[in-house]
Amino acid sequence: MAFEAESDFSKQLTTRHKCSACFKQYNKKEHLVEHMKVSYHSVHQPRCGVCLKHCKSFESLREHVIGPLPKEDCSRVFSEQGCNLCLKVFDSPISLSEHKRSCRLPAPSPIGTMKLPYSDPIVVSHNGRGPGAIAIDCEMVGGGDDGTLDLCALVCLIDEDENVIFHTYVRPQIPVTNYRYEITGLTEEHLRDAMPLKLVQEKILQILYNGESIVRARMQGGKARLLVGHALEHDLDCLRMTYPDNLLRDTAKYPPLMKTNLVCHSLKYLTQKYLGQVLLGCFIDNDLEFSLVF
Ligand SMILES: [Zn+2]
Ligand SMILES: [Zn+2]
Ligand SMILES: [Zn+2]
Structure with missing residues (x-):
């Protein structure tokens, strides 16, 4: 009798219930079932390329492979x-260095705050060199x-050298x-003699x-030029414009800059994290702060 009980006990210890997605272990099957219900594991969650564990966000995957307290085996492989x-x-390492050429973005140089004219549009012909990329941001007012x-009330396009x-x-x-x-910092005054949407x-x-x-x-x-922005759909919608998908580069949809495969970071977070700048909002007394990430 006593022997039986003991073997049951040791059996229980060895057959813990493991989540096949994130590898968390539970003594009781009910707890695993409960975990599966609330953790929403899906193919959209980023996965460790070494142990194949699903992580709930890119941040937790980063912690898992880089640290401060990474999974040892994964971090060793990952470092190389x-x-x-x-x-x-x-x-x-060779295929990694090939990949890095296309994946790594050069660090952008900090951009200051610019004074812009009160109402005159700036239109600069931009034919100097190859197609390149153009970043867009719109400011919207309410209707x-x-x-x-x-409603789109202001639009600004800058080139790769941060020229307006x-x-x-x-x-x-x-x-x-x-x-x-x-x-927005916008008033009736700004929009009085503004350019009609069609012409814009x-x-x-x-x-x-x-x-x-x-x-x-x-x-x-x-x-044709690449169009860069954050949540471009929103800008294009308010401009009532379309542009080919293959030419859009959206910081809200680019996986390395996203929180999870489905949820993006705010532009405020991205500017702080990747550019080291605090985004104050687009307008402060008509000073335009450019904060798009190239
Ligand atoms: Zn899990
Ligand atoms: Zn791993
Ligand atoms: Zn990469």
Whole structure:
């Protein structure tokens, strides 16, 4: 009798219940089931390239392979074959260094605050060199009864050297019911003689397509420029514009810069973490703070 009880006990110790996704172990099966219910493991969770464990976010995967207290085996392999940026693990140090050429972004130099003209649009012809990338940011004011409808009130495009190549206030198509002044710094004054949305669209598309045909831009890009931004859908929506998916580079959708495979970080977090700058908001007394990440 006593012997039986003892063997049951040792059996219990050796058959702990392990989650096949994150490898957490439980003495009781119910606890594992409960864990599975609340942890939402899915193919969207980033995975350690060495032990294949699912981690709940890129941050926890980073902790798992880099530290401060990493999983020893994984961190050893990762230090030789892992990419610090996207956290993927490669077959060999050679394939890693090949990968790094395309994965590693050069550190951007800090950008200061710029004074911009009160209402005159800036349009600079930008034909100096190859297609390159253009970053966009829009400032929105509120329309509709409750002021929640986003209306584009200002748009700014900068090139890879951080030159402002297009900047204009945009005349809203319907009445503005909330200028959101604390965030936008915009007043009625700014938008009074502003450029009509249709003309703004034309100018932006002219800069982006850069003389390339729409068909070719969609297929291979050609001379058309890459459009960089954070949550670009939002900017394009408020401009009522579309641009080919293959030419979009969105910091809210680029996995190495995301919190998990599904959830993005805020622009505020990204600027702080990767550029070492504090994002104060777009406008403070009409000083424009450029904070897009290239
Ligand atoms: Zn788990
Ligand atoms: Zn691992
Ligand atoms: Zn990488």
